[in-house]
Every structure is written in C-alpha cells, then in structure tokens.
Amino acid sequence: MQNNNKRENAMMSAPTPFDYTPLLAEGLPPAAARWNGFPKYNFVGGNNDADQVPVEKLLAASTSVLTREGATLATYGLNSGPLGYRPLREFLVGKLKRDAGITCTADEILITSGSLQGLDLVNGILLSPGDTVLIEQECYQGSITRLTRRDVNVVGIPLDKDGMRIDAVASALADLKAKGIRPKYIYTIPTVQNPTGTILSEQRRGELLKLADDYGVPIFEDDCYADLIWNGQRPPALYAMSKTANVIHIGSFSKSVAPALRVGYIVAPWNVLSRIQAIKTDAGSGALEQMVLAEFCAAHFNDHVPKLARGLRIKLEALMEALAEQFGTAAEFDDPPGGIFLWVKLPDNVDTMKLYQAAQAAGIAINPGTEWSVNARHSKSRLRLCFASSSVQEIREGVAALAEVCRREFGVPLRSANMERAKG
Amino acid sequence: MQNNNKRENAMMSAPTPFDYTPLLAEGLPPAAARWNGFPKYNFVGGNNDADQVPVEKLLAASTSVLTREGATLATYGLNSGPLGYRPLREFLVGKLKRDAGITCTADEILITSGSLQGLDLVNGILLSPGDTVLIEQECYQGSITRLTRRDVNVVGIPLDKDGMRIDAVASALADLKAKGIRPKYIYTIPTVQNPTGTILSEQRRGELLKLADDYGVPIFEDDCYADLIWNGQRPPALYAMSKTANVIHIGSFSKSVAPALRVGYIVAPWNVLSRIQAIKTDAGSGALEQMVLAEFCAAHFNDHVPKLARGLRIKLEALMEALAEQFGTAAEFDDPPGGIFLWVKLPDNVDTMKLYQAAQAAGIAINPGTEWSVNARHSKSRLRLCFASSSVQEIREGVAALAEVCRREFGVPLRSANMERAKG
Numbered sequence: 143m144q145n146n147n148k149r150e151n152a153m154m155s156a157p158t159p160f161d162y163t164p165l166l167a168e169g170l171p172p173a174a175a176r177w178n179g180f181p182k183y184n185f186v187g188g189n190n191d192a193d194q195v196p197v198e199k200l201l202a203a204s205t206s207v208l209t210r211e212g213a214t215l216a217t218y219g220l221n222s223g224p225l226g227y228r229p230l231r232e233f234l235v236g237k238l239k240r241d242a243g244i245t246c247t248a249d250e251i252l253i254t255s256g257s258l259q260g261l262d263l264v265n266g267i268l269l270s271p272g273d274t275v276l277i278e279q280e281c282y283q284g285s286i287t288r289l290t291r292r293d294v295n296v297v298g299i300p301l302d303k304d305g306m307r308i309d310a311v312a313s314a315l316a317d318l319k320a321k322g323i324r325p326k327y328i329y330t331i332p333t334v335q336n337p338t339g340t341i342l343s344e345q346r347r348g349e350l351l352k353l354a355d356d357y358g359v360p361i362f363e364d365d366c367y368a369d370l371i372w373n374g375q376r377p378p379a380l381y382a383m384s385k386t387a388n389v390i391h392i393g394s395f396s397k398s399v400a401p402a403l404r405v406g407y408i409v410a411p412w413n414v415l416s417r418i419q420a421i422k423t424d425a426g427s428g429a430l431e432q433m434v435l436a437e438f439c440a441a442h443f444n445d446h447v448p449k450l451a452r453g454l455r456i457k458l459e460a461l462m463e464a465l466a467e468q469f470g471t472a473a474e475f476d477d478p479p480g481g482i483f484l485w486v487k488l489p490d491n492v493d494t495m496k497l498y499q500a501a502q503a504a505g506i507a508i509n510p511g512t513e514w515s516v517n518a519r520h521s522k523s524r525l526r527l528c529f530a531s532s533s534v535q536e537i538r539e540g541v542a543a544l545a546e547v548c549r550r551e552f553g554v555p556l557r558s559a560n561m562e563r564a565k566g
Numbered sequence: 567m568q569n570n571n572k573r574e575n576a577m578m579s580a581p582t583p584f585d586y587t588p589l590l591a592e593g594l595p596p597a598a599a600r601w602n603g604f605p606k607y608n609f610v611g612g613n614n615d616a617d618q619v620p621v622e623k624l625l626a627a628s629t630s631v632l633t634r635e636g637a638t639l640a641t642y643g644l645n646s647g648p649l650g651y652r653p654l655r656e657f658l659v660g661k662l663k664r665d666a667g668i669t670c671t672a673d674e675i676l677i678t679s680g681s682l683q684g685l686d687l688v689n690g691i692l693l694s695p696g697d698t699v700l701i702e703q704e705c706y707q708g709s710i711t712r713l714t715r716r717d718v719n720v721v722g723i724p725l726d727k728d729g730m731r732i733d734a735v736a737s738a739l740a741d742l743k744a745k746g747i748r749p750k751y752i753y754t755i756p757t758v759q760n761p762t763g764t765i766l767s768e769q770r771r772g773e774l775l776k777l778a779d780d781y782g783v784p785i786f787e788d789d790c791y792a793d794l795i796w797n798g799q800r801p802p803a804l805y806a807m808s809k810t811a812n813v814i815h816i817g818s819f820s821k822s823v824a825p826a827l828r829v830g831y832i833v834a835p836w837n838v839l840s841r842i843q844a845i846k847t848d849a850g851s852g853a854l855e856q857m858v859l860a861e862f863c864a865a866h867f868n869d870h871v872p873k874l875a876r877g878l879r880i881k882l883e884a885l886m887e888a889l890a891e892q893f894g895t896a897a898e899f900d901d902p903p904g905g906i907f908l909w910v911k912l913p914d915n916v917d918t919m920k921l922y923q924a925a926q927a928a929g930i931a932i933n934p935g936t937e938w939s940v941n942a943r944h945s946k947s948r949l950r951l952c953f954a955s956s957s958v959q960e961i962r963e964g965v966a967a968l969a970e971v972c973r974r975e976f977g978v979p980l981r982s983a984n985m986e987r988a989k990g
Binding site: 157158159160162165166167168170171172173174175176177179180187188189190191192193194195197200201204205208209212213214215216217218219220221223224225249255256258259262266267268269270284287288324326327355358360385386387388396400401402403404405411412413414416417419420421423424425426427428429430431434530531 | 603828
C-alpha cells in the first residue's frame with residue numbers, strides 16, 4: 143500500500159510535458175523520422191565518390207588560406223561583403239565563361255549555402271501561393287516539393303532525348319495565356335537533366351529563350367550537374383545565350399567537389415540579384431568552406447573534374463551492365479551523357495513506390511519515379527538510381543538484390559540472371 | 567545623318583532587358599544596396615576580434631579532421647545524418663551541461679547554419695501571419711525583422727537591470743488571454759541580452775517558466791551571447807530549469823569562436839526537433855565548418871573563451887572610457903556583464919536615427935536604437951555600439967568622431983573633451 147501510494151504520488155507530481163501540437167503552424171510536413179544510418183545498398187541522394195574527394199588538396203588549400211586570411215573569420219562575410227568570398231566569385235567568373243559561355247562579373251554572383259538555398263531564394267523573390275510555373279515533367283524532387291510547399295501550380299513539360307519538348311512549352315504558354323495566367327518562370331535543368339540525364343540541345347535552347355521572351359516569362363536555369371559530362375562537351379548555358387537577361391542561373395560545387403561542403407551560387411543581373419540578396423538574411427554562407435573551395439578550385443578544379451567524371455563513368459557502366467544482367471530487357475534506360483544517376487523504366491506492372499518500400503525493407507534505397515515527376519502515370523514504373531557513392535562491387539550486389547525484390551513483388555524480371563545463364 | 571541612322575538602328579535592335587518587376591512577390595524588402603566595404607569606424611554587427619581568431623589551432627584542427635575523415639565529405643551530412651556532425655553535437659552535450667546546466671542527448675541537438683537559421687526554423691514550425699509573440703522590448707534587430715516579415719504581432723516587454731520584467735510578462739499574458747489570444751512563444755535572450763547586456767536573474771527565470779506553464783506558452787531562449795561573460799558566472803539556462811520541456815533553446819559559435827563560420831544549434835525535445843528537422847531542407851549545414859569546429863572545440867574551447875572574454879573586456883573598458891571622456895554625462899550606460907555591445911542612452915533631444923545617418927556620412931557605423939527595439943519612444947535617443955572588432959585606438963578615435971557629429975547635429979555633448987579639459 144505504502145509503495146503504491148508513493149508511486150501514485152510520484153506520478154501525480156511528475157510534470158506533464160508541454161504539448162506543442164496546438165501551436166504548430168498549418169501545413170507543416172510530417173515530423174522527421176530518426177536517422178538510422180545509410181542502407182547497405184544506397185542508390186539515392188546526390189552523394190559522390192568518397193575515393194575521389196581530393197582530401198590532400200583540400201587540406202593544402204585549407205592550410206594556405208587559413209594561414210593567409212584566417213583572422214578575417216572574425217568578420218561576417220570576411221572582407222568580401224554579403225555576396226560571398228570574392229576570390230570564389232572571381233574563380234566562378236572564369237569558370238562560367240570557359241565552361242558555360244557566361245559573361246558576368248563577380249558582382250553578378252551570389253554565393254549560397256548549396257544550390258538548394260539558391261532555389262529557396264529565387265522562389266522567395268518570385269513566388270506567392272497560387273502562382274504558376276512550368277517545370278520539366280520529370281524533375282528534381284527538391285524542386286517539386288519546394289513548389290508544393292509554396293502552394294504553387296506546376297505545369298509539367300514532357301521531355302524526350304533532347305530534353306524539354308519545346309512544342310509542349312509553346313502549347314503550355316499559349317494555354318496559360320488564354321486563361322490570363324502569366325507563369326512566374328520556366329524552371330529547367332537543361333544540362334544533364336535530373337533525373338533523365340538529357341542535355342537540352344542548343345537549337346532548343348534558342349527556341350526556349352525566344353518563347354520566354356515572347357511570353358514575358360523568365361527562365362530559371364539549374365545547372366548543378368553540368369560539370370559532370372563524360373566528353374566535357376556541352377551547349378552554352380541559357381544564361382549565356384539570352385539577349386535580354388531573362389535567365390536566372392544557379393549552380394553548385396556539390397557535384398564537382400563535395401556535396402557536404404554546401405556551396406552553391408546564383409548568377410543574375412544586379413537588378414534581380416539585389417532583390418535576392420535582400421532576402422538572404424543568414425549573415426553569409428559558411429566562410430571556411432568558401433575560402434577552402436576558392437583556394438582549391440583556382441589551382442585544381444580543371445584537373446579534378448575530368449578525373450572525377452572518368453571515375454563516375456566507370457560506375458555508370460557497372461550499373462548499366464548489372465541492370466542488363468539482372469533485369470534483362472525488363473529494365474529500359476538511355477546511356478546518359480553525364481551525371482550521377484540513371485533513370486530506369488521497368489515493366490508497366492511494376493509500381494516503383496511499392497518497390498521502393500519493399501527494397502527499403504531489404505536494405506536497398508532507390509528513388510521511386512513518382513517522387514521525381516509531376517506525372518504520376520508516366521513515372522509509376524520508373525525509378526532513379528544514383529551510382530556515384532557505391533563501389534562497383536556494391537552496385538553489382540545491390541542491383542542483384544533489387545532484382546530479387548522486384549521479382550518477388552512483381553514477377554519481373556522473370557528469372558534470375560544466374561538461372562538464365564545456366565539455361566543458356 | 568548616316569551616323570544618326572546607324573545609331574538609331576543599333577538602338578532599335580538592342581534588345582530590351584527583361585523586366586522582372588511585375589513578377590516579384592509582394593511584400594519583399596527593398597533591393598540590397600551594393601556593398602562598399604566597411605566604414606572606418608565600425609561599431610555595428612556581431613563581428614569579433616580578428617586578433618583573437620585562433621587561426622593556428624583551427625588550422626591544426628582542419629588538418630587532423632580532414633586527414634582522418636575528409637573522404638566523408640562525399641556524403642551529405644557526412645556519416646552523421648541530418649542533425650549534423652555527431653562529434654560536434656557530442657561536444658555540445660558536454661558544453662551545455664557544464665556551462666548552462668542543460669541535460670540533453672546528441673539527438674536533441676540540431677546543428678544549424680548560424681543561430682539565424684535557428685530563428686528561421688523555430689519560427690517556421692510555430693508562426694503564421696497574424697500570430698502573436700512576446701519579446702523583450704529592446705531586442706536583436708534580426709529577430710524583430712523576421713517577425714515583421716512574417717506579419718506576426720509583437721508585444722514588447724520592458725527590461726530593467728535584471729532583464730525582462732516578469733510583472734510586465736504577467737500583465738501581457740493576462741491581457742492577451744482576456745482577448746482570447748494565445749501567444750506562440752515568449753522570445754528572450756536571457757543571458758547577456760541584446761542590446762541591453764542584462765542577465766535575467768535566476769529567480770526571474772523560475773517565475774518566467776511558471777508563467778509560461780500557466781498560460782501554455784513556450785519559451786524561445788536565444789543564448790548566443792552567453793559564452794562571453796567576464797566572470798564566467800551565469801544562471802542555468804531556462805531550458806535547464808524547465809520541468810515541462812516548454813523551452814526551445816538556440817545557441818551559436820559565432821561569438822565564441824568566429825562569426826564567419828556560420829555554425830549554430832537548436833536544442834529541443836525530439837517531438838519538437840523532429841518537426842524542425844522536417845523543414846530544414848538544405849541538405850545539411852556546412853560540413854567542413856562543423857568538422858573543424860568539433861575538432862577545435864574538443865581540445866581548446868574551454869581555454870579559448872575566457873581568453874577571448876578578457877580581450878573583449880579591455881575593449882569594452884576603452885569604449886566606456888572614451889564615452890565618458892567625449893560625451894561626459896550625456897552618455898548613460900550600465901557596465902554590462904559580458905557581450906560585444908554597449909547600449910547607450912543620449913539626451914532626449916538626440917534622435918539616433920538621424921545621428922546614424924550623419925555618422926554614416928562621416929564614416930562611423932552605429933546601430934540606432936529604434937532598429938533594436940519595438941518601442942520607438944523609449945529607444946529614440948538610444949544606440950548600440952559594438953566594440954569587439956575595432957582596436958582600442960579605433961574605439962577612441964571613433965567615439966571622438968561620433969561625439970563631434972553628435973555635437974554638430976544636436977548640440978550635445980556641449981563641449982569637446984579637449985576643451986573641457988583645457989578649462990578644468
């Protein structure tokens with residue numbers, strides 16, 4: 143009795159934890175799940191090849207720049223102001239000219255905390271709830287969810303092997319104009335599109351720019367995979383080709399150097415960039431990362447990127463071979479000209495959202511098509527496989543394990559690769 | 567004629583630059599002005615003492631952590647997941663226990679890109695337009711502008727030498743309740759308040775927590791100056807004293823190590839932190855800065871901070887002496903127990919917004935009181951002076967120059983220090 147009373151008293155006096163639920167803003171995403179480490183076979187996320195992080199050169203860059211300028215860390219924005227570390231912007235002026243044909247000054251570049259902050263900032267100056275934008279029908283999930291969270295209407299433009307279909311852009315713009323709707327922008331990843339891997343042809347770029355001018359709709363060009371092209375050949379950026387400054391361009395060092403560094407950039411004319419800078423209220427992006435990157439890139443970027451791309455190409459080939467071996471004709475895909483992902487079509491009866499769940503339970507992470515598309519019907523049997531962070535061995539094992547899950551759940555591929563070989 | 571025609575043709579064919587104006591979202595802040603470097607006498611911003619950036623130790627930390635773990639930069643979030651680099655969170659578990667009395671686990675800490683991102687994230691899960699919050703009447707400008715931009719109603723609570731006045735909190739909560747309004751939070755910088763420099767007494771902390779519990783209003787505790795206290799003595803954090811987990815706590819390394827690094831943190835129970843993590847869609851904060859900080863702090867934080875504080879105290883004394891010398895009794899202030907700023911009252915006829923403009927023209931940057939307060943009448947003749955980034959010599963010269971401007975504009979101080987001395 144006494145014990146019971148004690149326990150009761152303890153329970154009565156234990157304070158009730160505060161309930162935040164009634165105070166939460168409306169429309170929040172669900173609570174995050176606890177992170178439990180990476181799955182055994184990880185084919186998601188823009189992670190890169192750990193063996194290709196230029197650790198020694200980053201370390202040397204860190205040492206030299208800290209020795210020379212470390213004391214400037216005492217000042218927000220170093221001695222460069224709110225646009226970001228000036229030597230990094232100056233490196234970008236040269237890089238953008240050489241690689242993308244862009245002519246700009248260091249004062250038309252804003253360094254951001256990854257290109258994701260770039261997305262947020264551009265959206266921040268242009269979008270209000272109820273607005274309309276055009277995007278590629280298959281598209282980076284982070285761009286789609288950002289638009290959804292802002293209650294923006296999304297018109298998806300289908301792609302073919304040359305990227306966004308310009309006839310579809312023309313129809314969509316005409317339809318919207320007939321309804322009195324002026325879209326806020328046309329968002330495109332024209333150079334190694336995510337997830338399809340396509341490169342918008344130069345001719346289509348010209349046509350897209352003309353449409354954008356005709357309809358008074360700016361282009362939002364996301365170029366963050368453009369450095370990783372096997373043959374190093376790419377058309378000029380839309381930003382470079384525009385005659386009317388109707389393009390806002392964003393890019394990143396996540397794919398070309400290291401994603402964990404969180405350094406991206408926005409290129410825009412000052413009349414736009416000054417509006418963007420005004421809503422970048424973070425007191426600057428991380429200075430140490432900008433300093434180390436600037437120091438590294440000035441000396442090594444041009445050598446590092448082709449080497450990185452060669453290594454990624456080897457992994458892509460391993461992935462394509464493993465898919466052919468394990469899935470046979472059940473897995474359809476184009477050999478992409480660059481990037482870190484492969485967009486795969488499975489037979490129509492495969493629902494990749496269900497495959498994703500079953501694979502997750504088996505320690506395999508994939509991106510289901512519907513999360514990377516605004517056309518659920520088109521993407522239902524498609525999936526995105528990232529190949530940069532796994533080893534060739536993991537790619538082979540992971541694809542075999544995925545085929546096993548897919549066979550169990552959907553009956554395709556019909557037989558395992560080994561059985562087929564044994565029969566053949 | 568021919569020349570004119572040519573020019574006319576060229577003008578006609580020059581494409582009109584795209585006009586973004588009609589596409590901009592409503593309610594944007596004005597365009598940013600071009601950055602033109604720092605003023606000669608810079609008494610604004612949370613900049614720190616360049617001579618006290620521990621460059622060599624940061625460099626050693628960078629070298630050891632990159633050598634050991636540099637390859638993990640290939641992965642978003644390193645191998646630590648979305649809450650941030652685990653060794654840094656583990657350092658914070660010990661630091662928060664020792665310095666602030668907070669008991670928490672590494673999974674109740676989210677690393678942010680500066681405490682400004684912490685402000686945005688906490689606001690993001692709690693605030694909608696039309697909501698009401700309580701804040702200290704004199705308050706960090708970045709917190710005030712964030713609330714204004716979200717169309718949130720702000721109720722200012724006056725402060726005295728022991729910080730926020732709890733009687734005023736009680737009245738405000740009762741008034742709001744009578745109107746059927748439940749505020750979303752009580753925001754406070756209880757430990758070295760910005761700009762007043764006050765420390766909320768332990769007794770008041772208990773009273774504030776009780777009021778918060780009684781009214782069902784959580785406390786948002788911003789502790790980002792709390793490391794810089796001359797005698798190292800501080801009351802426990804509100805987070806530590808709460809029995810009901812009704813406090814969200816944020817902090818920063820900006821003031822204790824280096825502001826340009828952009829590393830802060832949020833401490834909250836997981837049921838709150840999981841909502842916050844869900845809206846942190848930036849793919850992680852900068853990894854290199856987290857790694858270098860964790861490595862540096864584990865070895866040197868406890869030695870570095872008191873040394874930094876001693877240096878800041880010397881600058882504060884120089885500032886107070888210069889004010890006494892140049893302004894005499896016209897400048898009133900309390901000797902703050904820590905921090906990097908002094909909150910100064912000038913005679914009632916001085917409008918510090920006008921003083922700010924005149925000083926700016928003379929190469930002197932100050933924070934006018936009305937930008938750091940929600941009570942324009944109370945703050946009109948007050949100003950904030952940051953003393954961390956200027957040298958003692960610059961402080962002396964800058965205060966003399968400011969007194970000169972103030973005398974010219976407002977007739978106070980009556981005579982220059984030299985003249986007074988000559989007479990005396």
